[in-house]
Amino acid sequence: MKIIIHNAWVVDPFTDKEGVASITVEEGIITKIQWGKKEKGEKKHKKNSSNILEINAHGLYIFPGLIDMHAHLREPGFEHKETIRTGTKAAISGGFTTICCMANTNPVNDNPEVTYYILAKAREEGCCDVYPIGAITKGLKGEELSEMAMLREAGCVAFSDDGMPVTNSLIMKRALEYSKAIGSPIISHCEDLALSEGGVMNEGKMSFLLGLKGIPREAEEVMVARDILLSKYTKAPIHIAHVSTKGAIELIKRAKEENLPVTAETCPHYFTLTEKAVDGYKTDAKVNPPLRTEEDMEAIKEALKEDILDVIATDHAPHHEGExxxxxQEAANGISGLETALSLSLKLVKDGILNLRQLIEKLTVNPAKILKISKKGLKENSEADFIIVDLGYKWKVNKKDFASLGKNTPFDGWNLEGKVLYTFKGKKFFDMSGEKN
Amino acid sequence: MKDLVGIKEISRQEIEEILNTARAFKEVLTRDIKKVPTLRGKTAINLFFEPSTRTRTSFELAEKRLSLDVLNFSVSTSSVVKGETLYDTLKTIESYNVDYIVIRHSASGAAKFVADNTPACVINAGDGTNEHPTQALLDAFSIVEVKGKLDGLKIAIVGDIIHSRVARSNLYLLSKFDTEITFVGPPTLLPSDVPSNVSISYDLKKGIKDADVVMLLRIQLERQKGAFIPSLKEYFHVWGLKGDAFSYLKKDAIVMHPGPMNRGVEISSEIADSPRSIILRQVTNGIATRMAVIYLLTRREV
Amino acid sequence: MEKELLNYEEIERILTRITYEILEKNKGTEDICLIGIVTGGVYLAERIRKKIKENEGLNVPMGILDISFYRDDINIKGKKKEIKPTNIPFQIDGKKVVLVDDVLYTGRSTRAAMDALMDFGRPAEIQLAVLIDRGHRELPIMANYTGKYIPTARNEKIKVYLKEISGKDSVVLITQ
Incomplete structure (x- = not known):
């Protein structure tokens, strides 16, 4: 099948190009990119008898397929929460064509067998590219290093004990040294478990009033500081996962000013919500690190603008309803984030915090660079891997419509703006526009 | 009002209504026959996930004196059937067709969770470190009995504030009236960030010398293990209410304690057994207040 | 539509008559006590007590009874009325208790009041004095002393104003 997209506004940080173009896709390959506005656009897209689908994308945007460097696909082991099939489907409907899945499955992805299993499953049942992230330590126990070199060979693109910090500083130092030689970064979940012990939300007036044990911001910051020092010590790259506090940002800023190999991500919920979302004991807003304060949220937005935070990741953490x-205080931590991430992030553009190019960088080229995933962007004769987005599309989040098995979202019922209409991933073409062909 | 989940959720007017009704029930408790047929044929279940002889006894007496049929479902956390969630337990209980559920649970927000998921009237008998609303109501009732009002009073709450649901419920209740509240205790047991009508004092004498009411909180003996305080002896030495307080307390100040009290930790016998102490009055008032709460709740139409 | 049935003078005259009837029936004040049912009955009982004092020179014991806890129509789904503390500061065992209420209607309040009294003790006799009897009894109950019998329709309302609460004495029939 041949698909021709007319007159879309293309933003491609990979090739550093932006402008109106028409793109032809044949058999999963971009065969032609014609820059410049083509006259005589059809009113609606239509399918010709000759098996050619033409899409009039005037007013719509084309971005490279988004990359989520931090997701939990739960398979193997927790298929009641999510599977590779449903997780990748959720990715596609959220505009992500590449996702990296964390190692806290059961068994843990700390040996090549698990990595092979995930990759095989993704090939068979998945809708998008899946890159596994291997565990730093065996069983995420923080005691012995996992077989990083073999994991790398099997296909892991980074190492993380996400969900658990590596408490022992010596182990963390060795992990950094070792991973540096392998050439894949360590992604660090920064949490001082002694400071956060028993905590279920941000510590402060709100946690006192709700009678919930708080997690101080310092629990995150102490570890961010440690990991930056260890990165400096080992000269190994480190990526700080899900940054949620102003203090952590200040530490990362200093590290970047020193030109240390430190990168960092945040997630849509940290620049959209505060601890107030927890009021009324709303378990769908329970997440680790916890939602913080207005001050932290503003600092995160500013840090995205100043490129202190390089990446927006979803930390997609689906759970079963019963959890x-x-x-x-008994509820599981996490937000099912793949299907709302782009719309929530586009709000940053609408509010003038980021320009569109900056936003797309944080969702595509930046994570690709950190993980050394080879992506070409929109180029003739390369794989079709892009999305068509209507920035003005108004929609209401209905968790029941999620492709993900995890319906745990604090954004249910929210009115959002901006939505993916079409996702192209190789020969796969997903139409979420609701238009009839 | 279908449930009493917390003082947070109710208005000053509703509090006053409960206190007025409690007054009528207190009279009932002075009669020879202390039982009224008001809620005959209705059923209450006391769902206690944490052991508590006092609160459960008080609720049970209140229920029986309203002629409710009473079921006690006590599960110490250790013996909860593995795998059954609170939701499932609740649904099981619902099939007994109960009208009132009194719940004590170790998780903050558990009472709201139960209230949101059942048509029965739910009364929070203590959820985690969140609230213990009937305790605050009986405290208020007792204060009003002695002082005639709440407005204009200065109240000091002494002890383990951060872990105390009694402190929170009292904070919410007193904040709905024109009161000045002081939290007194060691810094490790006091919140760092407090509402604007509350002041903080690490010094017992300074914290309570102007108070009309001194509320002592129970020190959980295991706090010492968590390194919140070096020892109970040191706690008593610095923050325990002892006989010397008579020299600087206001002449008409009263001393309260939700019980069970640890003599020699929060309070000395000299104070506990003095006429200043209204601790036993609190116990009697607990039954009347709980009767009033049960009486005033109204079931949701299904 | 409102229609006044009794004014201040008429109410006074009725209470005077009821007082005499009580004294006559019980041959004086021996063993008599008055119990007013909250709210209207309490003020009527107080007035009767005063009139007894004027006549006999002594105060008979008087109590206040809130019957809320004994009602048979307590609806777990309905809003509750405010309750006044009951106060019966004497033993009723062996006493002739005169219950005083403002309006006798279905008889259910009287039933509740009698049940309540039984929990307080074992009176020798319970008598009932009412200002208005408006009919429509649902229980086999009748008053020993009736101020005025007023036939009413069920959709009509009787409103009793007493100067202790409302600043005026008046009984009004309200027709919708």
Whole structure:
């Protein structure tokens, strides 16, 4: 099948190109990119008898397929929460064509067998590219290093004990040294478990009033500081996962000013919500690190603008309904984020915090660079891997419509703006526009 | 009002209504026959996930004196059937067709969770470190009995504030009236960030010398293990209410304690057994207040 | 539409008559006590007590009874009325208790009041004095002393104003 997209506004940080173009896709390959506005656009897209689909994308945007460097696909082991099939489907409907899945499965992805299993499953049942992230330590226990070199060979693109910090500083130092030689970064979940012990939300007036044990911001910051020092010590790259506090940002800023190999990500919920979302014991807003304060949220937006935070990741953490339908302190941490991430991030553009190019960088080229994933962007004779987005599309989040098995979102019922209409991933073409052909 | 989940959720007017009704029930408790047929044929279940003899006894007496049929479902956390969630337990209980559920649970927000998921009237008998609303109501009732009002009073709450649901419920209740509140205790047991009508004092004498009411909180003996305080002896030495307080307390100040009290930790016998202490009055008032709460709740139409 | 049935003078005259009837029936004040049912009955009982004092020179014991806890129509789904503390500061065992209420209607309040009294003790006799009897009894109950019998329709309302609460004495029939 041949698909021709007319007159879309293309933003491609990979090739550093932006402008109106028409793109032809044949058998999963971009065969032609014609820059410049083509006269005589059809009113609506239509399918000709000759098996050619023409899409009039005037007013729509084309971005490279988004990359989520931090997701939990739950398979193997927790298929009641999510599977590779449903997780990648959720990715596609959210505009992500590449996702990296964390190692906290059961068994843990700390040996090549698990990595092979994930990759085979993704090939068979998945809709998008899946890059596994291997564990730093065996069983995420923080005691012995996992077989990083073999994991790398099997296909892991980074190492992380996400969900658990590597508490022992010596182990972390060795992990950094070792991973540096392998050439894949360590992604660090920064949490001082002694400071956060028993905590279920941000520590402060709000946690006191709700009678919930708080997690101080310092629990994150102490570890960010440690990891930056260790990165400096080992000269190994480190990527700080899900940054949620102003203090952590200040530490990362200093590290970047020193030109240390430190990168960092945040997630849409940290620049969209504050701890107030937890009021009423809303378990769908329970996440680790916890939602913080207005001050932190503003600092995160500013840090995205100043490129202190390089990446927007989803930390997609789907859970079964039963794991959230319990008293707050017993509820699982996490937000099912793939299907709302782009719309929530586009709000940053609408609010003038980022320009479109900056936003797309944080969702595509920056994570690709950190993980050394080879992506070419929009180029003739390369794989079709892009999305068509309507920035003005108004829609209401209905968790029941999620492709993900995880319906745990604090954004249910929210009115959002901007939505993916079409996702192209190789020979796969997903039409979410609702238009009839 | 279908449930009493917390003082946070109710208005000053509703609090006053409960206190007025409690007054009528207190009279009932002075009669020879202390039982009224008001809620005959209705059923209450006391769902206690944490052991508590006092609160459960108080609720049970209140229920029986309203002629409710009473079921006690006590599960110490250790013996909860593995795998059954609170939601499932609740649904099981619902099939007994109960009208009132009194719940005590170790998780903050558990009472709201139960209230949101059942048509029965739910009364929070303590959820985690969140609230213990009937305790605050009986405290208020007792204060009003002695002082005639709440407005204009200065109240000091002494002890383990951060872990105390009694402190929170009292904070919410007193904040709905024109009161000045002081939290007193060691810094490790006090919140760092407090509402604007609350002041903080690490010094017992300074914290309570102007108070009309001194509320002592129970020190959980295991706090010492968590390194919140070096020892109970040191706690008593610095923050325990002892006989010397008579020299600087206001002449008409009263001393309260939600019980069970640790003599020699929060309070000395000299104070506990003095006429200043209204601790036993609190116990009696607990039954009347709980009767009033149960009486005033109204079931949701299904 | 409102229609006044009794004014201040008429109410006074009725209470005077009821007082005499009580004294006559019980041959004096021996063993008599008055119990007013909250709210209207309490003020009527107080007035009767005063009139007894004027006549006999002594105060008979008087109590206040809130019957809320004994009602048979307590609806767990309905809003509750405010309750006044009951106060019966004497033993009723062996006493002739005169219950005083403002309006006798279905008889259910009287039933509740009698049940409540039984929990307080074992009176020798319970008598009932009402200002208005408006009919429509649902229980086999009748008053020993009736101020005025007023036949009403069920959709009509009787409103009793007493100067202790409303600043005026008046009984009004309200027709919708």
């Amino acid at each position: 959230k339908k319990v008293p707050f």
